[in-house]
Amino acid sequence: MTLEISLTRDPAHLRHGSNVGQSLTRTDGILKVTGKARYAADNHPPGMLYAVIATSCIARGRVTSLDVAAAKRHPGVVDVMTPSHKPELAEDPDAKGNPFAFRMELLQSDEVRYANQAIAVVIAETLEAATEGAALLSPRYQVEIARVGLDAGEAYAPPVVGIGNPAEVVVGDVEAGLAAATKLTDATYETPAQYHNAMEPHAIVAVWDGDRLFIDTPSQGMAFAQMRVAGLFGIPPGNIHVNSPFLGGGFGSKGLISGPQVLGIMAAKLVARPVKLVLRRSQMYGPVGHRPPTRQRLRIGTDDAGMLTAIDHHARIVTSSFDDFYEPAADASHTLYAAPAIHTAHEAVRVDTGTPLFMRAPGEATGSIALESAIDEAAFACGLDPLEFRLKNYAEVEPTTGKPFSSKALRQCYAKAAERFGWARRPLRPKQMRDENGFLVGWGVGTATFPAIMFQGNARAVIRADGKGVMETGAHDMGQGAWTALAQISADSLGLDLDQLTFRSGSSDLPDAGIAGGSGHTATVGAAIHNAGAAVIAKLAELATSDERSPLFGAGNAGVIARGGRLYRRDDEARSEGYAEILARAGLAEVDGTGSGAADPAAQSQYAMHAHGAVFAEVKVDPELGQIRATRMVGAFAAGRIINPLLVQSQLYGGMIWGLSFALHEEAVMDHRSGRILNANLAEYHVPVNADVPPMDVITVDEHDPHVNALGIKGVGEIGITGSAGAVANAVWHATGIRVRRFPIRIEDVV
Ligand code: MOS
Numbered sequence: 001m002t003l004e005i006s007l008t009r010d011p012a013h014l015r016h017g018s019n020v021g022q023s024l025t026r027t028d029g030i031l032k033v034t035g036k037a038r039y040a041a042d043n044h045p046p047g048m049l050y051a052v053i054a055t056s057c058i059a060r061g062r063v064t065s066l067d068v069a070a071a072k073r074h075p076g077v078v079d080v081m082t083p084s085h086k087p088e089l090a091e092d093p094d095a096k097g098n099p100f101a102f103r104m105e106l107l108q109s110d111e112v113r114y115a116n117q118a119i120a121v122v123i124a125e126t127l128e129a130a131t132e133g134a135a136l137l138s139p140r141y142q143v144e145i146a147r148v149g150l151d152a153g154e155a156y157a158p159p160v161v162g163i164g165n166p167a168e169v170v171v172g173d174v175e176a177g178l179a180a181a182t183k184l185t186d187a188t189y190e191t192p193a194q195y196h197n198a199m200e201p202h203a204i205v206a207v208w209d210g211d212r213l214f215i216d217t218p219s220q221g222m223a224f225a226q227m228r229v230a231g232l233f234g235i236p237p238g239n240i241h242v243n244s245p246f247l248g249g250g251f252g253s254k255g256l257i258s259g260p261q262v263l264g265i266m267a268a269k270l271v272a273r274p275v276k277l278v279l280r281r282s283q284m285y286g287p288v289g290h291r292p293p294t295r296q297r298l299r300i301g302t303d304d305a306g307m308l309t310a311i312d313h314h315a316r317i318v319t320s321s322f323d324d325f326y327e328p329a330a331d332a333s334h335t336l337y338a339a340p341a342i343h344t345a346h347e348a349v350r351v352d353t354g355t356p357l358f359m360r361a362p363g364e365a366t367g368s369i370a371l372e373s374a375i376d377e378a379a380f381a382c383g384l385d386p387l388e389f390r391l392k393n394y395a396e397v398e399p400t401t402g403k404p405f406s407s408k409a410l411r412q413c414y415a416k417a418a419e420r421f422g423w424a425r426r427p428l429r430p431k432q433m434r435d436e437n438g439f440l441v442g443w444g445v446g447t448a449t450f451p452a453i454m455f456q457g458n459a460r461a462v463i464r465a466d467g468k469g470v471m472e473t474g475a476h477d478m479g480q481g482a483w484t485a486l487a488q489i490s491a492d493s494l495g496l497d498l499d500q501l502t503f504r505s506g507s508s509d510l511p512d513a514g515i516a517g518g519s520g521h522t523a524t525v526g527a528a529i530h531n532a533g534a535a536v537i538a539k540l541a542e543l544a545t546s547d548e549r550s551p552l553f554g555a556g557n558a559g560v561i562a563r564g565g566r567l568y569r570r571d572d573e574a575r576s577e578g579y580a581e582i583l584a585r586a587g588l589a590e591v592d593g594t595g596s597g598a599a600d601p602a603a604q605s606q607y608a609m610h611a612h613g614a615v616f617a618e619v620k621v622d623p624e625l626g627q628i629r630a631t632r633m634v635g636a637f638a639a640g641r642i643i644n645p646l647l648v649q650s651q652l653y654g655g656m657i658w659g660l661s662f663a664l665h666e667e668a669v670m671d672h673r674s675g676r677i678l679n680a681n682l683a684e685y686h687v688p689v690n691a692d693v694p695p696m697d698v699i700t701v702d703e704h705d706p707h708v709n710a711l712g713i714k715g716v717g718e719i720g721i722t723g724s725a726g727a728v729a730n731a732v733w734h735a736t737g738i739r740v741r742r743f744p745i746r747i748e749d750v751v
Pocket of ligand 1: 252253
């Protein structure tokens with residue numbers, strides 16, 4: 001069930017011991033485009049039934065009746081799971097076991113908490129029968145008025161979510177700083193609800209065998225999923241096998257197992273047969289998380305020299321009526337600009353919505369577009385070029401902690417991207433540029449930042465009798481290329497060429513690789529791999545250097561180099577021995593070793609660790625129709641060591657496109673009367689298509705960081721969206737002279 005990947009590369013590019021840094025294409029990419037990749041929903045175990053969720057069309061109230069008999073009469077329907085007919089759970093799905101456990105709707109009652117919530121599950125011999133059965137349930141409701149929007153109720157100070165910061169952070173005297181300012185920018189920005197919309201919907205194929213459970217399901221965190229399911233069903237985590245070789249995107253929505261996935265497991269238990277459950281696109285707007293709407297007020301004080309005197313960033317956020325996830329948008333102001341006083345605060349409002357959840361750069365993305373817009377406004381108030389203003393207020397140490405940065409090549413990012421873009425020719429005032437068609441042209445800049453986060457992960461390495469190697473780790477490839485990048489690190493760690501390595505991943509039977517989130521997967525699992533490889537090489541070196549029959553005898557552990565499947569004496573590279581010979585002489589079938597990766601608390605307490613970047617955007621606006629087009633984007637990013645430049649470039653393209661989407665396209669619209677989402681489909685939930693995406697340029701700036709981790713990796717998954725959204729928004733202002741503070745910016749805002 002585990003997916004094995006053996007990578008080979010063009011022999012022309014083969015260089016011993018330097019797989020890291022090579023621009024390899026994704027090997028799993030070939031499997032995907034040729035249809036050989038088996039996604040969760042592609043599995044069809046014998047005897048499998050289909051489950052379809054019936055969802056609520058009200059946002060608040062109770063289900064008073066369901067016509068279960070009508071559904072059951074439909075040919076092919078096997079059973080209907082309802083609050084009164086379902087397997088018993090060992091744990092209350094509303095219990096809060098740990099900061100990452102969010103409440104789930106598992107038919108625990110007739111209560112409806114949001115539109116699109118599951119109210120029943122129909123299980124049938126065919127997908128069509130299950131779908132029809134769900135339609136025949138004809139639910140009746142007792143409806144209550146839905147609470148919708150940022151002003152739906154009283155705000156409260158939310159508790160810390162996961163590993164996040166407290167809701168309020170104060171450094172220095174912000175009111176005094178604002179009072180001393182000669183210019184005050186006071187602006188309020190609104191960002192909309194956004195939904196992850198991974199191309200692959202949440203899906204599960206669940207098979208019970210006694211108290212053992214096998215699930216095929218896309219996951220960004222298989223061990224987390226095992227723990228949660230183990231608790232809910234009262235079985236040991238080791239009884240649960242999660243298979244997740246491929247994901248068609250996750251963006252945070254697959255970080256934690258969701259309610260609908262658990263409903264699939266419950267359905268399989270109820271009917272004692274394998275069950276497949278796949279969400280429809282519209283059903284992904286509710287139970288699998290989203291980015292909540294925010295309203296952010298920024299007050300920025302500056303003095304006569306254009307220096308910041310204070311930043312006050314306050315964010316009001318939507319959360320659900322029954323749980324406490326909040327989007328830490330104001331945290332964006334912690335890191336970037338050197339204000340002597342900074343205050344960030346969050347308040348949450350309970351709304352009849354599915355609980356929001358981590359969505360690509362949660363907090364950083366929403367906070368970035370507001371902060372970067374406000375900084376642009378403050379720069380203009382001071383009569384300064386927005387890049388010059390950012391450089392004047394460049395943070396040499398992290399403003400909220402006073403810690404030095406472990407590395408920070410943001411100045412180089414600004415310089416390189418500005419040069420490539422041609423920023424020096426930008427007029428200070430807005431509405432000064434037109435193209436040959438009379439369209440208004442504007443240029444904007446935004447600063448990108450994302451913390452260098454590590455979780456906890458493990459790996460196991462083996463060198464076999466034939467001298468070839470295996471690296472095993474339960475890592476997750478959402479499409480970002482984790483397999484390829486991690487295989488590159490694996491090969492280097494074992495001193496092998498890529499075609500001598502088998503990389504095994506994507507299954508919970510392998511060592512727990514933690515979570516693919518927080519842009520920390522490559523750093524975390526890379527470190528684990530690095531350490532596992534080193535452990536094996538140390539064993540081989542010990543075998544060789546302590547055996548007088550080896551050409552390496554007496555070299556000592558520190559005195560060998562591993563590459564191309566051989567150990568070499570460091571002081572005399574003419575003397576070497578292959579792994580296969582070392583094992584044969586020792587009479588061993590293999591040597592293995594394990595390693596783990598995690599953040600170093602000592603380094604973390606000493607240094608602030610962040611990736612940085614600078615994004616420049618050009619937009620053109622039709623002065624009559626208001627149509628806005630992004631026409632150029634240039635981003636330069638410094639994110640520590642780059643494992644695979646091609647994959648990193650693609651990640652950054654993706655992030656920058658999402659930034660563009662944030663500024664100009666994406667918005668989920670909730671009907672204020674019903675609490676239902678009006679555009680829960682990919683036709684009306686706008687994301688950029690190819691025609692919307694301008695020519696883009698990504699520059700990666702070299703950055704050597706000796707503190708973040710042994711490999712110097714900071715992560716590139718989420719930083720691309722930050723900075724980019726603000727750059728596009730600022731370009732729209734520069735083109736039109738109209739400052740739009742509600743996103744996405746629409747045609748009617750600029751005519
Ligand atoms: Mo993410 S939102 O860390 O997948």
